[in-house]
Amino acid sequence: MSLSIFNYFIKYKWILLSCFILTMYLLPYFTLGGDTHIRVHDNLDSNIVWYKLLAESGHFFAGPGATLPNVINGLPRSALPSAFDAVAWLYVWLEPFTAYTISQTIMRFAAFFGMYLLLTRFVIPDWKKGWLTAGCSLAFAMLPFWPSGVLTIAGLPLAFYLFLQIRQQGKETPWYIWMTLFVVPFLSNFILSFIFFLGIMGVFWLVEWIGKKHFNLPFFIAISGMTLIYLLKNYMLLYTMFIDSSFTSHREENELGHKDLTGALDLFVDNFLNGHTHDLAVHNSIVLSVIIAAVFIAIFRGDYPTRLVLLFAATPVLSLWYAFWYWEGWRPLKDSIDLLNTFNFARIHFFDPMIWYLCFALALVIIVKRVKGGVLLAFLLLSAQCWNVFQLNEESKYSEINTPTFNEFYSVDLFEEIKNYIGEDPSSYRIISVAMHPTIAQYNGFYTLDTYNNTYPLEYKHKFREIIAGELEKSPVLRNYYDTWGGRAYVYSSELGKEYLFSKRSDKTIEELSINTEALSELGGKYVISALPIENHKDIGLHHQQTFQNDHSPWKIHLYQVQNS
Structure with a gap:
């Protein structure tokens, strides 16, 4: 018995070590409870209270026409998550900080295993050094994601893995892949990121159907099934947008995008180097340097790292799209089409963290293979990046800048x-x-x-x-x-x-x-x-x-x- 446990530990040592480090990362939530310092912006100042108000309102199952009297003399029920939101149920069952702790735990471990599975099965499937894939996955899982997003950003690698598995295995796809696929929507936001994800999957499926004359039915069912669940989950929002003519949202007056060309270019550079507050990849020192160095090393050694270059090229493209969405040149089109004002198409930049860490993994592989002493160098670089992001856990980050704890804030x-x-x-x-x-x-x-x-x-x-x-x-x-x-x-x-x-x-x-x-x-x-x-x-x-x-x-x-x- 002890020998089998030992063998199990040896086989999965890097995964187990990563899970231990991730547990240490999450430990302040469990030990300090409400005395933990957590993010204020789009968190303490909003989402946590929205969930609490909804849980205590008596209108949890109410229709979109209901209102909550606590806010603005009647906040429409449709302004808050529907009863199909899994995080909302945590706030119904548990105290707010406990619910928050559980959602953070789900987010971090889903991010780790999603990235690990995507790397090992589809990105570098032949790679045998477990420390590299586990380390990159761990660094990704400890990023300072927008806390209330749960799987909105952190779950994208997992979603890609699930869809690629279904595309590859078809009718032979195990039941647990399907089950996980249909759980993800209840823990993520359709409008912020998964509308783009499903759009990409839809284009991918359509290109295969037209180009290869292959109608991949399981893949199509996955796309349409997840979309249907999101539509069901967001039924109140859809009702107020397309059916209820009596409700006009304040978003109708949105006029985002008045930057001149210089302002848009400055925003592009800032986003490429630093990211957005909701999807920080902490990439502007080690990760970016390693990727650039790996590309030059590979070319110098006579290789052309196509996958790395193509993935890396996506990062400035996404930053450019994000920045120029706020360029004043769009104004005539936005002023004539309401959807371009009320819906933020720039949010596809939420894919950035996943792309940066896929590139980081590919770059480290090149360093290991092409540089003398590359194993040690890659290990040190990866360890340094893990330490960088570990220090950005909410307790460390926000206690250092002296913002209030959860209990102090309220x-x-x-x-x-x-x-x-x-x-x-x-x-x-x-x-x-x-x-x-x-x-x-x-x-x-x-x-x-x-x-x-x-x-x-x-x-x-x-x-x-x-x-x-x-x-x-x-x-x-x-x-x-x-x-x-x-x-x-x-x-x-x-x-x-x-x-x-x-x-x-x-x-x-x-x-x-x-x-x-x-x-x-x-x-x-x-x-x-x-x-x-x-x-x-x-x-x-x-x-x-x-x-x-x-x-x-x-x-x-x-x-x-x-x-x-």
């Missing part, structure tokens, strides 16, 4: 104190937040007039604008930000810009906040909570009630009441 005890001070049922009044994200108040059970959502009624965007019009007039940047996008219906301050994190250690104040408290009152607004003192609160019709802080929260909250409410 500061439940502090907001419970505010709620008790007000002494009214939260459903009987509405609040807005200043110098802080409104999701903090939403998490704590307050009913807010401000929000951050992917979609909400255009009519409400216009009504909310009346409250903040004075501040927008003072700042062309904020005015453009709200009028051409508006996903963040925030109470902006021209003095603060797009900054929403101000701790109790800040000595900053808001000298002149120009908001329309009459318009605020008309929407039901009764209280304003601010992370900074509002010096002119009396001039704009606000009465300071109380200031709240405690030893456990990073916030110092100033509570104001609207005088004419």
